[in-house]
Amino acid sequence: MKVTVSVIKADIGGFVGHSDAHPDCLCTADSALARAKEKGLLIDYHVTKCGDDLQLIMTHQKGENNGDIHEMAWDTFVECTEVAKKLKLYGAGQDLLTDAFSGNIKGMGPGAAEMEFEERVSEPIVVFMAxxxxxxxxxxxxxxxxxDPFNTIGLVIAENMHQGFKFEVHDVKESKKITFKTPEEIYDMLVFIGAANRYPVKAVYTLSGEIAASSSTQKLAFLAGRYVGKDDPVCIVRCQGAFPAVGEALEPFAKPYLVEGWMRGSHYGPLMPVSVAQSQPTRFDGPPRVTALGFQLSEGRLVGPRDFFADVSYDQARQKANDMAYMMREHGPFEPHRLPLDEMEYTTMPQVSRKLESRFEAI
Structure with missing residues (x-):
């Protein structure tokens, strides 16, 4: 059967500060999605959180970018925002950038990753949330x-993966996209995706065009002369068969790497793989966290989840991420811990520049 997996997330209010999602918001979302399932809109769903972000993992047969699915998710976030406001949670509804749904959740604040495919005899997927x-x-x-064959040995020894994959890369500043074929165009592709803040990977496909991975690439909305909303992305990866094994999909996170975000969205910090229960960033509102939930699909039903990063084999990655966090924090307000000014989500630079403009002298 053909099934669509939709993962839609939003920050509708933090408990306490930006550290966690309140249980009442999770329960409200669960009830909303249960009603949608009873009406036949959804096949199945799972409500979870990553830090202060509410995550809706859903299966249905309405395809990607479906207005009914997106409106239902939007209404769920609005309902949860009302709960957040009653509890006086921090930043209640901060990812809802407009007052009314306009047909598609894209550009409205929440992030979304979706993929439609024909369900295989065995269909394992991993949902990554950060x-x-x-x-x-x-x-x-x-x-x-x-x-990378050093990560995924299947690229070398699995006949159905040896031919490589296609990467769809978006230019979020110019609203353009390009597709690279690997391994032939790896060097060209790395020129762009190495600048991850501008050129995120939106999707990965087999050479025949079958979807393998899908991510949210929504950037912060620039409104009223300032950045509003947050990113906190999600990603869906299909595993086994013609795709990486589950262990190959998880392996990149065994070595923490630096990402932008952390305190006020304005610092580089290590991405720490954690269980859902440990996705409560507190140190300097961080360091950044990533969770991974695994499901088997069965006629669209979500069998699971498996909380993959609850595994003790990621303890060393967590320790290394903490060590990296200490090193980066020692820089305080100096780069490379703080982002370059043109990439900062919250910054007083424009106001300070205007105030001091008359005091600058030609050299």
Missing amino acids: DKTSSGAWNMPLYKMFA
Whole structure:
């Protein structure tokens, strides 16, 4: 059967500060999705969180970018925002950038990753969710999963993977996209995806065009002369068969790497793989976290989840991420811990520049 997996997330209010999602918001979302399932809109769903972000994992047969699915998710976030406001949660509804749904959730604040495919005899998927980071955070792990034989041995020894994959890369500033074929165009592709803040990997396909991975690439909306909303991306990866094994899909996160985000969305920090229970960033509102939930699909039903990063084999990665966090924090307000000014989500630079403009002298 053909099934669509939709993962739609939003920050509708933090408990306490930006550290966690309140249980009442999760229960409200669960009830909303249960009603949608009873009406036949959804086949199945799972509600979870990553840090202070509410995550809706859903299966249905309405295809990608479906207005009914997106409106239902939007209404769920609005309902949860009302709960957040009653609890006086921090930043209640901060990812809802407009007052009314306009047909598609894209550009309205929440992030979304979706893929439609014919369900295989065995269909394992992994849903990655991150907090305190931006949409380009998946560039390095997706490259390692689908193009790096040191990570994915299947690229070398599995006949159905040996031919490589195609990467769809978006230019989020110019609203353009390009597709690279690997391994032939790896060097060309790395020129772009190495600049993850501008050129995030949106999707990965087999050479025949079958979807392998899908990520959210929504960047911060620039409204009223300032950045509003947050990124905190999600990603869906199909595994086994013609795709990386589950262990190959998880392996990139065994070595923490630096991503943008962390405190006020304005710092580089290590992405720490954690269980859902440990996705409560507190140190300097961080460091950035990533969770991974695994499901088997059965006629669209979500069998699971498996909380993959609850595994003790990621303890060393967590320790290394903490060591990296200490090193980066020692820089305080100086780069490379703080982002370059043109990439900062919250910054007083324009106001300070205007105030001091008359005091600058020609050299």
